[in-house]
Amino acid sequence: MSEWEPKIVAFLCNWCSYGAADLAGVSRLQYPANIRIIRVPCSGRVNPKFILAAFRSGADGVWVSGCHPGDCHYIEGNLYARRKFALLNSQLEYTGIVEPGRLHFSWISSAEATKFAEVARGVIDAVKAAGPARHFIKKQAEVA
Amino acid sequence: MREYTERIREAAKRLLSEQRVDTVIGFRRGTVPFMNEPFLVKSVDQVDQLYWDSNCGINLANYLPKRTDRVAVVAKGCDSRNIVVHLLENQINRDQLYILGAPCRGMVDKRRMMADLKGKEPLHAEENGKEIKVSGRGFQVTFDRQTYLQSNCAICTHRNPVVYDELLGDPVEEQQGVDRYPDVRRIEAMSVDERWRYFQELIAPCIRCYACRNACPLCYCPTCFVDESRPQWVGKTIDPTDTLTFHFLRAYHMAGRCTDCGSCERACPVGIEVRKFTKKLEKEVKELYGYEAGVIPDQRPPLDTFKPGDPEPFIK
Numbered sequence: 001m002s003e004w005e006p007k008i009v010a011f012l013c014n015w016c017s018y019g020a021a022d023l024a025g026v027s028r029l030q031y032p033a034n035i036r037i038i039r040v041p042c043s044g045r046v047n048p049k050f051i052l053a054a055f056r057s058g059a060d061g062v063w064v065s066g067c068h069p070g071d072c073h074y075i076e077g078n079l080y081a082r083r084k085f086a087l088l089n090s091q092l093e094y095t096g097i098v099e100p101g102r103l104h105f106s107w108i109s110s111a112e113a114t115k116f117a118e119v120a121r122g123v124i125d126a127v128k129a130a131g132p133a134r135h136f137i138k139k140q141a142e143v144a
Numbered sequence: 145m146r147e148y149t150e151r152i153r154e155a156a157k158r159l160l161s162e163q164r165v166d167t168v169i170g171f172r173r174g175t176v177p178f179m180n181e182p183f184l185v186k187s188v189d190q191v192d193q194l195y196w197d198s199n200c201g202i203n204l205a206n207y208l209p210k211r212t213d214r215v216a217v218v219a220k221g222c223d224s225r226n227i228v229v230h231l232l233e234n235q236i237n238r239d240q241l242y243i244l245g246a247p248c249r250g251m252v253d254k255r256r257m258m259a260d261l262k263g264k265e266p267l268h269a270e271e272n273g274k275e276i277k278v279s280g281r282g283f284q285v286t287f288d289r290q291t292y293l294q295s296n297c298a299i300c301t302h303r304n305p306v307v308y309d310e311l312l313g314d315p316v317e318e319q320q321g322v323d324r325y326p327d328v329r330r331i332e333a334m335s336v337d338e339r340w341r342y343f344q345e346l347i348a349p350c351i352r353c354y355a356c357r358n359a360c361p362l363c364y365c366p367t368c369f370v371d372e373s374r375p376q377w378v379g380k381t382i383d384p385t386d387t388l389t390f391h392f393l394r395a396y397h398m399a400g401r402c403t404d405c406g407s408c409e410r411a412c413p414v415g416i417e418v419r420k421f422t423k424k425l426e427k428e429v430k431e432l433y434g435y436e437a438g439v440i441p442d443q444r445p446p447l448d449t450f451k452p453g454d455p456e457p458f459i460k
Contacts (some may be wrong), residue, residue: 009413011218023205031340038162046394048393048396049369049377049393052377052392053375053377053394056385056389062344069452069456070452072398076450079450079452080447080450082450082454082456082459083447083457084447085399085434085458086428086432086454086455086458087394087399087425087428087432087455088448089394089458090393090424090428091392091395091396091399091421091424091425091428092337092420093336093339094331094332094392094424095339095343095388095392095421096336096337096338096339096340096341096343097388097392099336100336104460105458105459105460106459106460107460108460112222119460122460127201135340136385136388136389137385138379138383138385139385
């Protein structure tokens with residue numbers, strides 16, 4: 001069996017981090033291909049249920065990235081998101097659902113392609129260190 | 145606390161006969177000891193059924209959201225904080241409400257008394273200020289009220305109502321120097337695998353009856369996330385992942401709103417300590433944003449607002 005590679009779901013804000021991913025690609029910056037990008041209109045759009053749903057479906061890691069505070073396209077979406085994620089992050093670790101190193105948050109503007117590639121590598125390394133997801137996976141009913 | 149009974153009846157009679165309100169929400173005696181039930185009084189001739197003692201732990205704020213009539217409601221400290229939360233979230237108007245504030249010395253935990261009766265069936269319970277005398281066929285036991293308080297009441301720091309139109313008795317002394325979070329710190333000190341196992345064992349008996357949700361005054365969504373089917377966030381089975389998802393999200397929805405009234409735990413038919421989930425959030429909200437739910441009537445809830453310099457050590 002080939003070496004295990006993590007699957008990481010990345011929720012990227014359309015106005016910044018998604019642009020940064022695009023710029024990283026155009027600039028030919030290298031990072032491993034473990035992330036699956038989901039484009040969202042704002043980090044404030046990321047419902048905690050999305051993150052739980054990703055883990056429930058077997059994702060090894062989740063990464064949410066949005067605009068720097070003050071640069072939100074919708075003025076304040078990421079500022080609400082910050083409070084929401086602070087509580088979500090601590091509660092997920094508290095209940096043992098998510099081990100340290102699986103859930104990541106970042107602010108990356110659309111010009112920061114190098115930061116994007118760096119953070120992507122960091123996220124992937126951290127999830128690899130955490131290993132394959134063990135808890136909190138919903139077993140699907142087997143269809144005959 | 146028995147003395148409130150007469151005050152409640154008198155106030156209910158007065159408010160109903162003067163047509164100040166259409167409904168009075170209080171408690172009446174249950175059919176078995178320790179089980180008072182919420183009671184909606186609509187006419188003066190029902191007023192004498194109203195009752196108050198140490199078994200009125202259910203949160204009456206649960207019956208307020210989206211009411212259209214004028215209501216009087218008996219409110220302990222925690223109930224009144226939940227009324228404040230309802231007012232902040234536009235679930236009811238202040239001018240519809242007449243709040244009968246009940247300074248509270250804590251409600252008793254029926255489950256622990258029943259456990260100590262070791263299977264003997266209580267048929268009658270009578271209480272004075274300090275003791276509860278329980279009798280049944282061939283036995284009589286006296287319980288000390290203070291030692292059998294509900295676990296959330298024992299650490300309560302808001303015993304007096306924060307909003308009221310009329311107080312039913314003199315304000316009681318607030319408990320000072322209470323450590324509210326020893327259990328949270330104990331869990332925080334565990335390793336991540338221990339915490340996972342701890343919560344797995346905690347919710348293992350859960351039968352997904354949703355009594356905790358239904359007893360909670362904060363759970364008033366027209367469609368709860370557990371009932372949504374497109375997309376379906378949580379399966380309806382008692383699969384451990386589904387059960388944990390339910391308990392996790394239920395608690396998360398209480399972030400910055402929970403007043404630790406203990407209704408969820410009191411309602412649980414299998415005795416799960418569901419407050420273990422909500423108390424961590426309460427602690428975080430207090431530490432990060434300095435907010436206590438329902439204490440200040442014109443302060444927005446913490447997830448409904450933000451500050452430019454909110455802490456973000458977890459963000460890269």
